[in-house]
Each structure stands twice: as C-alpha cells, then as structure tokens.
Amino acid sequence: MSTFPREKHAESITFSPNGQYLVTGSEDGFIEVWNYLTGKLRTDLKYQAEDNCMSMKAGILSLAFSTDGELLASGSREGQIKVWTIKNGQCVRRFPAAHAEGVTSLCFSRSGSQLLSTSFDQTVRLHGLKSGKILKEYRGHTSFVNSAMFTFDMTKVLSASSDGTVKVWDYKTCECLLTLSPQARHAPGVSVPMSVTTAALLQVQRVPRVADQVVVCPRLPAVHIMTVQGKVTKSFQLDKAGEVDFTGIAVSPRGDYIYAVGTDSQLYCFATETGELSQTVKLGDSPILGLVHHPTTNTLAAFNEAGHVSLWKATS
Template identity: 50%
Template sequence: MPDPIESDDVVRLIIQFLRENNLERTLSALQKESPVSFNPVDNKDTFLQEIHQGRWDVVLRQVQNMKIPPKKLYDLYEQIIIEMVETNEPSTAKILLRRSEPMSSLRENQVDRYARLEELVARSKFDTKLAYPDGATKESRRKDIAKGLEEEITVVPPSRLLALLGQCLRWQQHQGILAPDNTYDLFRGVIPEQKAEDDAVANQVYSTIKFPGKKAYAETAVFAPNGQYLATGTVDGFIEIWNYVTGKLRKDLKYQAEDSLMAMDNSVICLNFSRDSQLLVSGSDDGKIAVWKVQSGTCQRRLSPAHSQGVTSVCFNKDGSQVLSGSYDQTVKIHGLRSGKTLKEFRGHSSFVNSVLFSNDNTRVLSASSDGTVKVWDAKTTSCLHTITPQVGVDISKGPSTSSSSTASAAVASALANQTVQAIVPLPKNIDQVLVCTKSNSLYIMTMRGQIVKTFSHQKKTGSDFVAASVSPQCELVYGIGEDSILYCFQITTGKLINETKICDYETVGLASHPRTNVVVSYDDHGHVYFLKA
C-alpha cells in the first residue's frame, strides 16, 4: 500500500490548481489562512530569466501570490522602484513605494532605507550613488535577487492535481476498489453502480484466500450490493473485507491496514450488507448481533443477546433501520436499530431457522428451517401466511387457518427426514420469487405466495446434497454447491444442468455470487476461500 499523502501536500496541490486556473481571490484567501508555504512556477529558468532581464510586470504577477520572506521582498521591490525612477517612470515608483504592502512594512521596520527611496523618487534626476550606495550595479542586484528567489520557488508540472487524481483512480482500479471501466463522481465521492455483465458460467478458479492457522475458516461470506466489497466472517470471530479482483485484504480501509479488524466474541456465522452497502450486520453463535460501519470499522449497534442461541441469518430492511434475524432457537425476530429492541417475533418452526429474508416491499418475512419448510409471514401482524414444503412431488401451501390433515402431516414428516431447507436467496430480476436451497439434490424457485414454479436437480442420489446456492447477475443462471464440493450450474429458462466444476477436496461451507460480474466465491472448512470467474 502506498504511503499516505501529507495534508500539507494536498494544500500545495490545491494552491497550484487555483493558480493555474487564475482563481486568484480563492488562492489569496487560502494562502492567508494556511500556514503552508508553496511558491510554484511552471519553469524555473524562465522565471529567473525574467528577473535578469528586468521584466518586472511579469515577475510581480508571479510573486504576488507567493509566500516570500520580507527581506527578499524588500530587495525585490526596492530594485523595481530604483529602475522605475531610472527609466523615468516616477509615478509607478511612487505607487509601489507608498501603496505596496512590502514597502509599508519596510517603512515600519527599516526607516533609513525607506527614507533613502523617498529621496530617490523625489529627485528630478536619477542619482546612481543614492540608488546604489554600496557600489553595486543594476545587473549585480538583479543577479542577487534572482538567486534569493530561486531558493523560495518550487517547480510543479502543469495540472499536477488532476494528474495525481487520475493516478489515484487508476491505482484503485488496479486494486479492485473501482471497476476497470467504471467512472467515479469526484465531487460526491461515490462510484456509480457498475453495469451488470451478461451472464456466463463462472468455472475457473483465479484466486484463493487461505486463513492462517489450522482451525480458522470462513463460516459465511457475502458481497455488498454495490459489488465493491466481499465480507467474510470466520470461526474465530473476525470480520474481514476483501478485494474480489485480487483476493487480498482491503488495505485502503484504514482499520484493516492497521490490523484492527471488526470482530465478535464468538464465531461469526452470518453476515449481510445494507442496500446502500454502507452498513454490515453480523450474527454470532452466542446469540449476539452487531451492526458495523464499513468505511470506519466502528460498531454502530450491538444487540446482546438478540437470541437465546446462535444467530444463523441476518438481513436489513429496505431503509436499513431494522434487522431481521433467524436463530437456532427456532425463532425469527425483527430488531429496531434506533432502539436496539426486538420489535417483532415470529414463532412456528419446529427446528433451527437457517435463513431469513424480507420481501422487496418489506411487507413479508420469509424463513427457512431445518424442519423442512419455508414460511411466509405477515411482517406487520407476525401471522404465518404460507408454509411450503419444497420437495419433488410435494407442494404443500397452507395458510394459518388451514387444519392439518393426515396426508399433509405425512408429507411434512417426509420432508423433515430428507430436506432441511438451507437457504432462501432473492432473485433481483423477479422480486416476487426466491431461490430455495434444500439439503437434497434439488433447488427450487418459489413465489412469495408459496408456489414452487421450477425445480433444478443434478439427479445424483447420495453424497452430493446441496449446502448453498446463489444466482448470477442477470438471473439467467443458478448455482448450487454440493457436499461433494462440486459447483453445479443450471440455466433458469430450461432448468438444465449446464456445468459442473470440482472446487476442492474439502467440505464446502457456503457460496456467494457477485451482484454485477460473473464471479462466484466458495469456501471450505479448511480455511480456503475460492474465487471463480467465467
């Protein structure tokens, strides 16, 4: 990581920019307020030549916004006044002598020297001995003035500020902080949303993270909605932000550069970003939730405890004012970030809640459980609107008023035995549908009303049940990672399996897809995070 830029250098660059663009009032105000001394010229040789040739109008224009020591200013202005008298321009000499700031200072600090100049200006004929009492000549005085001012000036290439900003942006693109072809709003300091790529199958591993130690590994990973961050939460409690282009830790975030990571007391088992990508919520296996500011790494709110057992899934509502959570304690809760209190609680699952999700309009809450069901809740009343058992050949959708029949009970019992629901994943291109991942050989697309509309299956019978799933940027592809550590890719329109990629030889923990590019991340229980691209 390059060394940070000194604040004084930033001021100097701004001064140079103002000077180049003739913004003299702003330049003068900045130089008066700032203690920074900076006297830039485009070409030192040319500047010194102007002094040697006595082109004082040009010299004065350049030095008027410079910070020059008083002694050297006295010498400069004195010589200009002498030469104005010599060339029979007494009126100009009088104006400089009586109205310029350097000469006003000279009058107060060197009375005899000022009086000599007054006498020189008042005489009708130029008096060489009075002008140069020390025996110097015009040429030697110009040479001495040039030598003195040469020590004060700095040569700066034109448009240095803009050139440096361009270099910074290129560096950030190289680091993956900015997308290679993305523009940057310099005045607002924001990156416009990166345009999503056309979908292509991510099947080539291009980078790998290896956490240090034998027992450290990622329990969860998630991309920010703006595509600029990949966050991981590890079994040892650390939360880290990564550069998905290089697979390296984001050292542009000051707290990470200083090894001061976001962290929780116990294993971090779920993460999620707010819609504006500025906040990150984390849940740990001791039932606690924390909300972090990504740019500073500071904790904005702690909910402790939020649940009586581990927090398995978290997400923000639309405006980032609430957090939805699911837990091993079989409950789903909504927490207010302003109050830090539980606002709503949803009960009805008979086993672990593995995944939770707000509907796009925040009127519904979805939850997936190890009891084999997905439930759709009314976010306001907390009543259960639908209970769905995603299983091939079984589609049970029942509201809260529907009585349980023996047939339904048998079907649910079958689901309990075979298909833990691992996750529910939103489909950005179709806000009324979600992708459902079950611990089986099948993935499903389900509507918010609880209807299963599509099934994806690799047809293998044992040792390859799905543990996680994700969707491509344009929602044309569905990814599922199996217990066999194979990444399966299906085409949504046809439901066909179009690619299989063996990721590793270890047990896979999870999967995440970049929201804008064809990048997929998988992570295992041996401390590896694998980055795949098309």
C-alpha cells in the same frame, strides 16, 4: 480460481452491494475486508491498515450489508449481533442478546432501519437499528432457522428451517400465513404440499427482477423457484438421489443462472430459462459450506469446511 490465506478460517462471507468489498467472518471472531481481485486485505481502509479489525467475542456465523452498502451486520455463535460502518470500522449498534443461540443469517430491510435475523434457537426476529430493541418475533419452526428474507413489498417475511419447511409470515402481525415443504420433485404451477419425510431447508432468497418469486434450497439434489403463494414455477434436479445433496445456492445478478454446491464439493450451474444443467465444476476436496455471487461480475466466492475461501469464474 484464486484462494485466500489458509490461516483465515472463514465461517461466513458476503460481497458489498457495489462489489467493492468481499468480507469474511472467522471462527476467531474477526471480520476482515478483502480485495477480491488480489486476495489481499483492503489496507486502504485505515482501521485495517492499523490492524484494528472489526471483531466479536465468538465466531462469526452470518454477515449482511445494508442496501446502500454503508452498514455491515455480523451475527455470532453466541447469539449477539453488531452493526458496523464499513468505511471506518466503527460499531454503531449492538444487540447483545439478539438470540439465545447462534445467529445463522441476517437481512437488512430496504430502508436499512431494520434487521431480520434467524437462529439455532428456532426463531426469526426483527430488530430496530434506532431503538436497539427486538421489534418482532416470528415463532413456529421446530428446528434451526437457517435463512430469512423480506418480500419485495415488505408485507411478508419468509423463513427456511431445518424442520423441512418454509414459512410465510405477515410482516406486521407475525402471523404464519403459509407453511410449505418444498422437497424433491414438484410439477410447475402446482402448490407445494406438506411432505411426510422432510429434508432441511437451507436457504431462501429472492429471484432478481421478479418481485414475488424466491429460490428455495432443501438439503436434496433439487432447487426450486416458487411464488410466495406456494406454487412451484421451476425445479432444477440432479438424478443423484441418495448420492448428492445440495448445501447452498447463489443466484446470478440477472437471475439467468442458479448455482448449487453439493456434498460432493461440486458446483452445479443451472440455466433458469431452460432448467438444464449447463456446467459442473469441482471446487476441491473439502465440503463447501457457503457460496455467494458478486453483484456485478461473473465471480463466485465459496468457503469450505477447512475454512478456506476461493474465488471462481462463473458462467457469463
């Protein structure tokens, strides 16, 4: 394990697609690029060497890289989005009124020409980088939207919300095609029903190397792999209902492992092949707020409620 300087209060983190950079977004609005091996700022980037960091007026709640790693998007607590060129730190596009409230997640389209965002304002929006305009809005959630993603074929958008649902949207028409409520225990191969009592859905992300499956994390001691048609293919459970809830997930690059962080500050590692819990690691005393996996090495980066970033060796 290694830790980053404690004066840097992180609220979001991400790795670049090539694994070269670890980027943090802080409560003071600064965006900084780190060498994840040394825990030091990348001073080979001229703008950081000259103390000209990328920044926004409010705290950074979300970060995302384009597929080619050239662009970095940042979303602020005040609902603004900026898009940067990572090599020179220049802002190439601003969305000053992307949302009415904080931007909770960001996701580039595969081409890098569009940007998907979610917000505390209960909406999912699609932004055009060329036009600088909001192209589409996916509206229907009744609470915060925490995460969203494109399907591999770019025909659908999936979103996870604190209203306890995952919604599947038609990318072009913005029509809601399906509303799912994946909660505690679901039998594999069975469609997910709507639940009477729902826990917040915190994350939805694609399963590596599988085109039509996603990993969904409710605020429960359970994580599910499901198809975009709503069928659960695997569930990963802890027998700690009422004691521990998961607050975030990360998937290994090959999809062999799913990592979940709990409200007990433990990291739980599940083998996707068997569904078994293969490892548990205590990540400290402060609650863990976020977790990302390095794209090529067995390294996990986590940040906690105290704003500290730590790196851990993942199961290989």
